[in-house]
Amino acid sequence: MRKHFCILYSFFSLIACQSNNDSEINAVYQTNYTFTQLGQFIEYDVQEIQYSLSTAPIKNSYQWKEKVVALEKDISNEEQLRIIRYRRANESTNWQIDSVFFVKNSIDKSIRHEGNNQFIKLTFPLKENQRWDGNLYNNWGRDDYIMKKVNQPYTFHQQVFSNTVVIEQQNDSSLVDLKKRIEVYARGIGMIYSESSNLAYCNTPACLGKASIDYGKRKFITLRTYGIEN
Numbered sequence: 001m002r003k004h005f006c007i008l009y010s011f012f013s014l015i016a017c018q019s020n021n022d023s024e025i026n027a028v029y030q031t032n033y034t035f036t037q038l039g040q041f042i043e044y045d046v047q048e049i050q051y052s053l054s055t056a057p058i059k060n061s062y063q064w065k066e067k068v069v070a071l072e073k074d075i076s077n078e079e080q081l082r083i084i085r086y087r088r089a090n091e092s093t094n095w096q097i098d099s100v101f102f103v104k105n106s107i108d109k110s111i112r113h114e115g116n117n118q119f120i121k122l123t124f125p126l127k128e129n130q131r132w133d134g135n136l137y138n139n140w141g142r143d144d145y146i147m148k149k150v151n152q153p154y155t156f157h158q159q160v161f162s163n164t165v166v167i168e169q170q171n172d173s174s175l176v177d178l179k180k181r182i183e184v185y186a187r188g189i190g191m192i193y194s195e196s197s198n199l200a201y202c203n204t205p206a207c208l209g210k211a212s213i214d215y216g217k218r219k220f221i222t223l224r225t226y227g228i229e230n
Helices: 002-031
Strands: 040-051 058-073 079-088 096-105 109-114 117-123 131-133 144-156 159-173 177-186 190-201 213-228
Touching: 040 190, 117 131, 117 144, 117 159, 144 190
Parallel strands: none
Antiparallel strands: 040 058, 040 213, 058 079, 079 096, 096 109, 109 117, 131 144, 144 159, 159 177, 177 190, 190 213
16 A cells, blocks of 8 residues: 555656646746847847928937846846847947846746836737736836737748747727837747837828828837847
8 A cells, every 4th residue: 555655646746747847848938939048139120210290201220239138136036137228320330338128037927127117028828819917017007918929920021930929019090090019029039020100190181091191100120130149
């Protein structure tokens, strides 16, 4: 009887260990849609377009580089990644420090801490049509994010990313305005594309419904390159 008990104990212990290992593997698999390790970096092309009634659209293009420079503890003694964002005008100019932010990954979410505000960028496990309040940990008011196209391929610049997820932060459009914010994340990389638009359309009878922009702003962030460096 004692021998049988030992065998059963060993069997269930093995199952428990396997379950824990599976959870750890799953957590790593999920969180590698964002920053996860020291030295990881991503470079972006950024384009801003400002519209107004009095002038032609003003375009401003530059580049960002975001790099994990430290793994440290926050005030709650939880691990977080410190990330420096660099900025330059183009490839012929030098990188300059622009800002610092933090990413904290857990088994069920990834939080980005910028300035005095925290945003829940992703929730885990990735699930189609999952909804959550991205502003849960700040005072900006409720902001529902929706997860779409989970683990589907995404293509831009003739490059295909096999496993991605689209986070729709806002997508409100009407005859008179457009408010849109989306981010696309790729497994093993992080964010590869971001688009934000806040536009007011012409609403006179002659142009109503034609999406003719009176004023507003658009911003596009697209992946240039990524990797690991010292």
